Amino acid sequence: MFCVAPPELETKMNITKGGLVLFSANSNSSCMELSKKIAERLGVEMGKVQVYQEPNRETRVQIQESVRGKDVFIIQTVSKDVNTTIMELLIMVYACKTSCAKSIIGVIPYFPYSKQCKMRKRGSIVSKLLASMMCKAGLTHLITMDLHQKEIQGFFNIPVDNLRASPFLLQYIQEEIPDYRNAVIVAKSPASAKRAQSFAERLRLGIAVIHGEAQDAESDLVDGRHSPPMVRSVAAIHPSLEIPMLIPKEKPPITVVGDVGGRIAIIVDDIIDDVDTFLAAAETLKERGAYKIFVMATHGLLSSDAPRLIEESAIDEVVVTNTVPHEIQKLQCPKIKTVDISMILSEAIRRIHNGESMSYLFRNIGLDD
Numbered sequence: 001m002f003c004v005a006p007p008e009l010e011t012k013m014n015i016t017k018g019g020l021v022l023f024s025a026n027s028n029s030s031c032m033e034l035s036k037k038i039a040e041r042l043g044v045e046m047g048k049v050q051v052y053q054e055p056n057r058e059t060r061v062q063i064q065e066s067v068r069g070k071d072v073f074i075i076q077t078v079s080k081d082v083n084t085t086i087m088e089l090l091i092m093v094y095a096c097k098t099s100c101a102k103s104i105i106g107v108i109p110y111f112p113y114s115k116q117c118k119m120r121k122r123g124s125i126v127s128k129l130l131a132s133m134m135c136k137a138g139l140t141h142l143i144t145m146d147l148h149q150k151e152i153q154g155f156f157n158i159p160v161d162n163l164r165a166s167p168f169l170l171q172y173i174q175e176e177i178p179d180y181r182n183a184v185i186v187a188k189s190p191a192s193a194k195r196a197q198s199f200a201e202r203l204r205l206g207i208a209v210i211h212g213e214a215q216d217a218e219s220d221l222v223d224g225r226h227s228p229p230m231v232r233s234v235a236a237i238h239p240s241l242e243i244p245m246l247i248p249k250e251k252p253p254i255t256v257v258g259d260v261g262g263r264i265a266i267i268v269d270d271i272i273d274d275v276d277t278f279l280a281a282a283e284t285l286k287e288r289g290a291y292k293i294f295v296m297a298t299h300g301l302l303s304s305d306a307p308r309l310i311e312e313s314a315i316d317e318v319v320v321t322n323t324v325p326h327e328i329q330k331l332q333c334p335k336i337k338t339v340d341i342s343m344i345l346s347e348a349i350r351r352i353h354n355g356e357s358m359s360y361l362f363r364n365i366g367l368d369d
Helices: 007-012 033-042 082-097 126-136 150-155 166-176 190-203 276-287 308-310 327-332 344-356
Strands: 020-024 050-051 058-063 069-075 104-109 141-145 160-162 183-188 205-213 255-257 264-272 293-299 315-321 336-339
Touching: 007 033, 007 050, 020 050, 020 082, 033 069, 033 344, 058 082, 069 082, 069 344, 082 104, 082 126, 104 344, 126 150, 141 344, 150 205, 160 205, 160 315, 160 344, 166 190, 166 315, 166 336, 183 190, 183 255, 190 205, 205 276, 264 276, 276 293, 276 308, 308 327
Parallel strands: 020 069, 069 104, 104 141, 141 160, 183 205, 183 264, 264 293, 293 315, 315 336
Antiparallel strands: 050 058, 205 255
């Protein structure tokens, strides 16, 4: 685990006023590691609560200490059973609300369903639904990290602090990658070019963008603008009305905009889940002459066969934070490395509880970061 605390944070840690209660809403013990690290940094003990599944798969939460008039922080890391994780959180939030907690702050490092934040054909904007459910349950504040789209904050009618993991990933690059000055920051698609540009400017490095790979998840073909189906019906359209049709897109061959020959390639993104696009990007970079390839991401979901595919790929190292537990994946693939972000989460909790400004945690962060 890689984490070095700035001196100014070290001096402030373990300084909290009374009336703070820290709960973990996970019934899965493997998901409680981050909660324990945060509690240790704050110098408090975890609150007493039982979260478990009934034989009929219903979730039951029993809070075993008083929360009346206290600031309750509920830490919820997302397990593989995402829907159970959400129910555990909602039930615990509502239990604290009905137990007269002063405030209920959710600490959700990875916000689930964040990729479903746009309308897709006849689907729904699920992250908006989830935000409404959390607010209705009684959440009064949310702390999260690197939302897939920053606009998700607008789905809430409560304060949202969207923290950034990039300072920790930048520190890892500077201290753990030899000869990083010979590196180039790579965006695996034009959609992630802004993030790559932010990394490149801070490290004073060049940037490269891979263009032309398949982007089925973000394609305009599934964004709902072709509904109803594009079948011209003479009876449905007035004879004098001719609506111009949008020319369909045609993906160009895969190209790399930027020089990666003889360089270390560092691919940056916010989420690494289905690794197919990362593997294709790595192969393309190898063909263009990159001699070492790193992947840096905030949230390492690493679903399905991702560890095996990474181990067999041209990728040399995958660096993710511990917003999502992935210890099993690390055992399957030694290339996966972890950066600890418990420090910034514990400092955010301390500042909110003590009524201090959060601006320190957002210094030097621009609109595009």
